[in-house]
Amino acid sequence: MTTRRTVRIAMNGVTGRMGYRQHLVRSILAIREQGGVDLGDGTAIWPEPVLLGRREHALREIAERHGLPAESVSTDLDAVLGDDSVDIYFDSQITAAREEALTKAIAAGKHLYTEKPTAGDLQGALRLARLANEAGIKTGVVQDKLFLPGLLKLRRLVEGGFFGRILSVRGEFGYWVFEGDWQAAQRPSWNYRTEDGGGIVRDMFPHWEYVLHGLFGRVESVQALAVTHIPERWDEQGKPYQATADDAAYGIFELAGGTVAQINSSWAVRVNRDELVEFQVDGTEGSAVAGLRTCRVQHRSATPKPVWNPDIPATEVFREQWQEVPDNGEFDNGFKAQWELFLRHVVADEPYDKDLLAGARGVQVGELGLRSSAEGRRLPVPELSL
Template sequence: MATRTLGIIMNGITGRMGYRQHLVRSILAIRDQGGVELSNGERLQVDPILVGRNAEKVKEIAERHGVTRWTTDLDSALAGSDEVYFDAQLTTVREESLLKAIAAGKHVYTEKPIAESLEGALALAKTAKEAGVANGVVHDKLYLPGLLKLRRLIDSGFFGRILSVRGEFGYWVFEGDQQPAQRPSWNYRTEDGGGITTDMFCHWNYVLENLFGPIQAVTAKTTTHIPQRWDEAGKPYTATADDAAYGLFELEGGIIVSLNSSWAVRVHRDELVEFQVDGTEGSAVAGLFGCAVQHRTMTPKPVWNPDLKDTTPYRQQWQEVPDNIEFDNGFKAQWELFLRSLVGDAEHPYDFLAGARGVRLAEAGLASSAEGRRIELGELQP
C-alpha cells in the first residue's frame, strides 16, 4: 500500500486548544493510526513540525510525543518544504502569520476567528484565493455526535417546516480568587482579543448556516457580568471584554434563533451547550453528544394550571436518537477531510470566506449591542 507524507507546520500548540485538540487528538492520532486512508486505498501520513515562542515548552511537548521537529522560528519553518501551515495562536497575531504562510505558498488551515476584523478576514480570503492555496477554517462542532444526529434528522425531513431554534451555551468560569479560572485571563481582556461574542459568534455562524440556513439579521445584547477577575499569577485585573452575549438571529426561510452564551451561568442542563429545534412535525434537543426527539404523533397535550403542582415527567416523554455509527473526534474528523481535500480525494467547503462570515457576525453582534438596533447581513464577497 503506497503512502505519501505531508509536512504540517503547527503554530500555537502550547495553548489549550492547539495542544489537546489539534496536536494530540488530531494530528498525532492520525500519525499513530498510520495516516489518513484515501479512497484508492493509499494512505496520507502526516509529519508535524511544532512552532512556538517558548523553546522549553515546545521542546518538552515534542519529546513527550515523539515529534522530531520543532522550532521557535516561524520564518525558518515557512522556508522549508512542508506543504501545510496550521495556526492556533492568539487571534491578535494570527492574521500576520497566515499572510506569511500564504506568501510562502503553503496551504493554510486555522482556528477561529481568522482575523481581528472583518476587513482583515476578507483580505485573508482574497489573498489566499489569488495565491491559489487551499484554505480552511476549523468548524469542529459540525462533526460532533449530537449535531451529526441533528443533521440526520434535518436531512430526513423529521421536523417538517422548522420554526425556531433555542440555544444555551455556557458555564461558570471561576473568577480566579478563590478557585483557579478554567479559561485563560486574556479571554476577558478586549485588548488581547478576548470576549465571548468574538469567540462564540464565529461558532454560531457556521452551526446555524450549515444546519438551518444563512443568517439574515442579528439583534444582540452583550455585557460584562463579572467586572474583576484574577489572572494566572493571582493578580486582580479589570475584565474589559464581554463575558455574556444574548442573541436573536433571523434566518432565511423565517427561522428564528435565540442563543445565549455566557461564562457567568451555572449549568442546569444535560450538556454545556444544547439546541432545541422545533418544527411542525417534530422537535429535538441536541447537545454535543446526545440528541432526543419528540414527534408530532407522540406529543402529549400539556395543560396550564398554576394552581396544581405539575408532576408530568416531561423529559421521559422524549426518545434518544441512537448513535448507529461510531463517531470520531470532531477536530480529527475535519482534519482528515481537509487533508484529503489537498490531494483531490474530498471537498472541504469551510474556507476563509466562511471564516469571514463568522467574524462579520461577531462584529454585527457587538455593534447591535452598542447601538441598540437590529443589524441586517447581506451577501459577503472577498
C-alpha cells in the same frame, strides 16, 4: 502495500490547551496512530507535525513526550514558512496574533488551516480570503461543532425532513468560569481583555454562524446584547485585572427561510442542562434537543397535551416524554474528522467549503453582534463574496 504521502504541517500554538489537546494529540497524532488517512487507492496521507511557538522548552517537552524528533521544533515562524518541505500552516495562537501569521503563510505559498476567528475584524478576514484565493492556496477554518455526535444526529433529522417546516432554534451555551482569586480560571485571562482579542461574542458568534448556516440556513440578521457580568478577574499569576471584554451575550438571529434562532452564551452561568451546549429545534412536525453527544426527539404524533395550572404541582415528567436518537454508528473526534477532510482536500483535491470565506462570515456575525449591542438595534447581515 500502502504508500505514504507525507504532508508536513507547521502547527503554531500547540502549547495552548486547544492546540495541544484537540489539534495535536487528538487529531494529528491520532491520525498517525491509525496509519494515516486512507485515500482508498493504496495511498495514505501521513501528517508530520512541526511544532511552532515562542516557548522552546515547552515545545521540546511536548516533542519528547510524544516521540517526535528534535528537528520538529522551532520558534522561528519565518524560517519554518521558508522551508519548502512544509506544506500546511496551522494556527491556534491567540486571536490578536493570527492575522499577521496567516498573511505571512499565504505569502510563503502554504496551504492554511486555522482556528477562528480568522482575524480581528471583517476587513482583515476578507483580505485573507482574497489573498489566499488569488494565490491559489487551499484553506480551512475549524468548524468542530458540526462534527459533534449530537449535531450529526440533528443533521440526520434535518436532512430526513423530520421537523417539517423549522420554526425556531433555541441554544444555551456556557458554564461558570472561575474568577481566578480562590480557584484558577479554566480559560486564559486574554479571553477577558478586548485589547487582546477577547470576548465571548468574538469567540462564540463565529461558532453559531457556521452551526446555523450549516444546519438551518444563512444568518440574515443579528440582534445581540453583550455584557460583562464579572468586571474583575485574576490572571495566571494571581494578579487582579479589569475585564474589558464581554463574558455573556444574548443573541437573536433571523435565518434564510424564516427560522428564528435565539442563543445565549455565557461564561457566568451555572449549568443546569444535560450538556454544556444544547440546541432545541422546533418544527411543525416535530422537535429535537441536541447536545454535544446526545439528541432527543418528540414527534407531532407523540406530543402530549400540557395543561397550564399553577395551582397544582406538575404531574408530568416532561423529559421522559422524549425519545433518544440512536447512534447508528461510531463517531470520531470532531476535530480529527475535520482535519482528515482538509488533508484529503489538500492532497486529493476533494471538495471542501469550510474555507477562509466561511471564516469571514463568522467574523462578520461577531462584529455585527457587537455593533448591534452597542447601538441597541437589529442589523442585517449582507452576503459576502471574494
